[in-house]
Amino acid sequence: MTRSVGRIFSGFRCFGSLPFGNPPLKTQCSSVLFRTTSERTLMHALPKIFGRKPRDFSLPNSSWGKEMMQLYNHYNRLSKETTEGQEDHGEQWTRLPSYNRTLKYATGGVYLSKIIQSKARLFTRNIRDPGASFEYVIFFRQDKLKCACIFQAGHLLEGAPGHVHGGAIATMIDTITGTHASLLSAPVMTANLNINYRSPIPLGSTVLIESILDKEDGRKRYISCRVTSTDGSKLHTEATGLFLSISVSHLLKR
Numbered sequence: 024m025t026r027s028v029g030r031i032f033s034g035f036r037c038f039g040s041l042p043f044g045n046p047p048l049k050t051q052c053s054s055v056l057f058r059t060t061s062e063r064t065l066m067h068a069l070p071k072i073f074g075r076k077p078r079d080f081s082l083p084n085s086s087w088g089k090e091m092m093q094l095y096n097h098y099n100r101l102s103k104e105t106t107e108g109q110e111d112h113g114e115q116w117t118r119l120p121s122y123n124r125t126l127k128y129a130t131g132g133v134y135l136s137k138i139i140q141s142k143a144r145l146f147t148r149n150i151r152d153p154g155a156s157f158e159y160v161i162f163f164r165q166d167k168l169k170c171a172c173i174f175q176a177g178h179l180l181e182g183a184p185g186h187v188h189g190g191a192i193a194t195m196i197d198t199i200t201g202t203h204a205s206l207l208s209a210p211v212m213t214a215n216l217n218i219n220y221r222s223p224i225p226l227g228s229t230v231l232i233e234s235i236l237d238k239e240d241g242r243k244r245y246i247s248c249r250v251t252s253t254d255g256s257k258l259h260t261e262a263t264g265l266f267l268s269i270s271v272s273h274l275l276k277r
């Protein structure tokens with residue numbers, strides 16, 4: 024049973040966290056999904072068991088300020104869909120969709136129904152009031168060596184008066200570096216995160232979080248990250264993280 028749940032989980036994780044219609048990633052997910060006849064059957068059943076369209080939290084909403092929109096439009100212009108058939112810009116980015124709960128929109132399946140009973144929600148996407156907490160969108164470069172996240176920090180994330188809580192900043196760093204590592208070899212878990220806070224981030228402001236792959240060594244992915252003002256002139260935070268690829272059974276251990 025553990026294996027079955029694991030395979031189903033990994034299939035849904037691919038669907039939930041990775042962009043649809045991206046050729047290299049589709050291939051990566053397919054290698055997980057298409058191993059046996061039963062998995063092929065599951066794959067064909069998938070469109071039917073997604074009941075309705077989930078909300079994609081990484082699309083613009085009315086709370087997004089001018090800076091957030093400017094940067095979003097910048098990366099969107101460099102993204103795959105908008106540059107299709109146009110001149111190659113050298114850098115090609117892809118926006119990652121983001122949902123609060125992958126399995127919420129699935130129906131049916133004996134193992135799935137047990138998982139669906141859970142009230143789990145992705146930490147950064149569990150406040151639905153637009154602009155109140157974590158507003159962000161992640162883009163990754165096609166070669167996956169770099170990710171860029173535009174983050175607008177809402178009023179519920181206060182730490183020092185008028186400024187963003189260090190734990191909220193750490194959460195965003197873990198999210199972008201963890202997502203980056205997942206794109207390289209999913210699934211992964213954070214083993215180590217080192218953070219240096221260099222200058223406070225005003226509440227309500229928009230910052231740019233960029234991650235790069237420093238090194239790969241077997242199951243280990245070393246990723247570093249910088250949080251700066253949107254024009255890159257002011258450094259707010261620097262971090263390094265170690266991510267270990269795991270087997271899904273690791274998540275089922277109690």
Ligand SMILES: CCCCCCCCCCCCCCCC(=O)SCCNC(=O)CCNC(=O)[C@H](O)C(C)(C)COP(=O)(O)OP(=O)(O)OC[C@H]1O[C@@H](n2cnc3c(N)ncnc32)[C@H](O)[C@@H]1OP(=O)(O)O
Pocket residue numbers: 036040145197198199201202205210211212213214215243265267268269273
């Ligand atoms: C699941 C993701 C889905 C993503 C979907 C995307 C959708 C939405 C995106 C959101 C993205 C958010 C991303 C959040 C990601 C978390 O926040 S994960 C939660 C926080 N992390 C944890 O709870 C992890 C807890 N720790 C563990 O479970 C285990 O210690 C680990 C990290 C899996 C490692 O255990 P293990 O696999 O048994 O590895 P182990 O044999 O101990 O060590 C292997 C090697 O790594 C080294 N190592 C292990 N730990 C360390 C360490 N702390 N420091 C240095 N070296 C270490 C060992 O020394 C060893 O080295 P070698 O001897 O091979 O050279």
